[in-house]
Amino acid sequence: MYMPNTHWTWSFAIVTLVQALVTLGLECFGFIYELVLVYDALRMKNTIQVIGLCACNFGLLIYGAVQVRQIQNAVAVLSVNDKISPVVWAESEPFLIIIPCIVALGSILMTFVAWKLYDEFAWTIYKHISADLRMKRRYLTYQIYIALLKFDFFFFLGFTVQFLVVVSSSKHDAEFYLTIIAVPVTIIILLCGAWFVRREFTTGMIIIILLLFAALGYFCFKLFRMYAPATFPQYLPARPSMTFFAIITLILIVITIVISCICVHNFNCGLKPHINKKKDRPEEKTTELSDNVNGQVPSRMMID
Known part of the structure; x- marks a missing residue:
């Protein structure tokens, strides 16, 4: 009875280390993705x-703090079984601890800068959307x-990568291939969702909302499998971080569905000219008074 348990513990530690590497990779990708979104x-x-x-950066802070405990447990199990040197943890611990500290400092600075940018962008919206509160x-x-x-x-991508690398790495079943196919399909759905709302295409938005409900059911199903007695062992090494991603994604999907419905309700109310500016059209310097007199909206916007 001892040997199988020892072998299972050792395998669990190996998978946990793989999960820790995936976590570090996702953190790196997250910060690069944040950099792109900041520019955008x-x-x-x-x-x-x-x-x-700012909220995403605090999320990455929590995500980075979780991995410290995971790596410590994995290294402890492997060192007991003489599969890794105990010195590894002593050498890695300072770097693993300093990462959340640096991210926390960066999050505080980002929050301060965001507060200043909020005032600047609010003035820009006032100049180009006018003082119409409904608009x-x-x-x-x-x-x-x-x-x-x-x-x-x-x-969604973070959850999918963890599932493919950690959970389904040893078995390539139908669920594995369906998850791979879901990645490009999700990108297409999100791009179509952005295009439909810009064009105020009601039918397309209804399809997007229905697909979001399907995604909601998918993540609820995954959460159930992660904690169901029959299936939880295969998720155990990655369960803390996958649960974090699944819950955040569920919250975001619910909010996206609500906001999507509000956007559909706002169709044909005069917003479309503001969000579909023509880049090749010369900018006209118009005042709010002249716009109201002529019954026209500015042909050029500084923000999208």
Whole structure:
């Protein structure tokens, strides 16, 4: 009875180390993806995306703190079985601890900068959307929807990568191949979701909302399998981080569905000219008074 248990513990430690490497890789990808989104948010002057990036950075902080305990347990098991030197943990611990500390400092600085940018971007929206509170609310809803699609992609991809590398690495069954196919399909769905809302295509948005409900059911099913007695062992090494990604993704999907419905409700209310600017059209310097007199909206926007 001892040997099988020892072998299982050793295998669990190996898989846990693999999961830790996947965690580090996802963190690196997360910060690179954040860098791209920061550039995009500044270019488009999307206030909501800037705030979302601050929240995402705090999420990566929690995600990085979880891996410290995982690696410590894995190294402890492997060192007891003489599969790895105990010195490895002593050499790795300072670097693993300093990562969350640096991310925490960066998150605080990002929050301060986001607060300053909020005032600047709010003034830009006022100049180009005018003082119409209803139109500003519609535009704010559009910004929230676009930002949510970008964050949905990252957390869905993070969950999928962990499932493919850690959980399904030893068995290539139908679920494995379906998960691979789901990655490009998800990218297409999110791109179509952004295009449909810009064109105010109601039928397309209804399809997107139905697909989001399907994604909601998928992640609920995965959470059930992660904790069901019959299937939880295969998820055990990656369960803490996969649970984190699954819960965050579920919250984001629910919010995305709600905001999608509000966006559909705002169709044909005058927002479309503001979010579909023509880059080849010369910028016209118009004032709010002249726009109201002529009954026209500015042909050029500084933010999307």
